[in-house]
Structure formats: structure tokens, C-alpha cells
Amino acid sequence: MGSRMPPDLLAIYKGLLAAYGQQHWWPGSGPFEIIVGAILTQQVAWKSVEKALAALKAADLLNPETLLCAPLDEVAALIRPTIYYNEKAKKLRSFLSFLQERHHGELSDLFALPVAAMREELLSVHGIGEETADSIVLYAAEKPSFVIDAYTRRIMQRLGLISGKESYAALRALFMEKIPRDVKLYNDYHALLVRHGKDRCRSRAPLCSGCPLSDMCAYAATTK
DNA sequence: GCCCAGGTGGGTA
């Protein structure tokens, strides 16, 4: 039975956490590896990204200095499993040029900016859109900026909390206004939404039986 | 053989 009251965002988080446990995204990776991963993961399964990261590491290219100097075609060949590899090689180059020119190649210099300014600068880089910018701010710089992705939208829509047509900015604002600005919380909440999305909201077909959010889900309520 | 992954940018109306 679905409740008449719209579920609040913290209750959803708690439900997901109880069902899946902490996700531990990007454990033990340094900030640079996280940024490279954030760019490479665009529209790709994470498993493919891991292969590419391993290849870059083996070629000693997983640091700003050597990666900036590496030929584009060499980088592209190494990140081949991540689809759109030529485009992504250029995107990595764009970020590295930006980092060199704007911040002397120092991530700590970039990370010293306030969240809004850092986000703004990142968005000016070719290949870094809103989701990637927020992923970098949150997971690499470890500052609170909620990441919205396709799963987040789909899940919120099924819960009856949004129409689905909201802008990225509107959804991000919704989360940032309704839950505490806590890096750990943002980190795990986004990861949990992705995890839940993969398990339950991959296709259009409803999978409400056994769903950890079924008692909050508008879709479940209307299909029973 | 088909679908779709932890998106973004560019072009057109």
C-alpha cells in the first residue's frame, strides 16, 4: 500500500541504505583518478572505466603531468573500452589544459574555490557538464554538491515526487534544500540511487514486488 | 542481433 503522504528525501535515503548498505564509491582513489573516472564514465558501465583506468595507470599516465603531454591517439587507444574514446581523450585534454592554465596544474588550487565558483569553472571546460561537474566537486574535492543522474530522475518520478520534466538545476536544488549539506550523505545517497536504479528501475517495466521503496512508491500504489 | 551503460556538445527550428 502506498502512503498518501509524499515520502521525504531522508526517508528514501534510509530505505535505500537499509536495503543496500553503504556503497563506498571511489574508495582509495586519489582525486585525480576520480576526475578521470568521472569523465570516462559518461554513458558507460563502470566496469569499462576500470579497465581504462588500469590501462592508463600501467602506462604511467594517471597523473596530470604525464597525461597532459601524452599524444591524443595514445590516450584514446588506452581508454578504448569506455566508448567515444576519441571524444573522451579530448575531454581529458581539455580538463588538463584548464587545470594547467587556471590552477598551475594543482588540484588543491582548484579545490580551494568555493563550491559555486568551482562548479562554474568546471562547467566552462569542454566535456564537463552538470553531472560530471557535480561528481568532481563531490567525490574528488569532497565538497557538498548533489549529483543528479538519469536514475535519480526516474526513481523520483516513480515515487511521484516529480513530473520528470524538471531541469537538472531544479532537481539538484530539491535535494540540496531538503537534506543536510553533508558530503558523506550526498556521496552515499547518489551512489545508492544508482544502485537502486540498476536493480529496480532499469527498464520501463515495473519491478515493485520486493522493492525496498514499495511502501513509498506511487507507481506501486496505482498498480496494485 | 539488440539494447543500453554512473552524458555532453553542437546544430536546427
Next chain:
DNA sequence: TACCCACATGGG
């Protein structure tokens, strides 16, 4: 603003 397309691998 709102669509549409290019990008172009690999696992289920």
C-alpha cells in the same frame, strides 16, 4: 526552449 544527432565499445 525543445528536440535531434554524433560520439562508436562491450557485456548481457
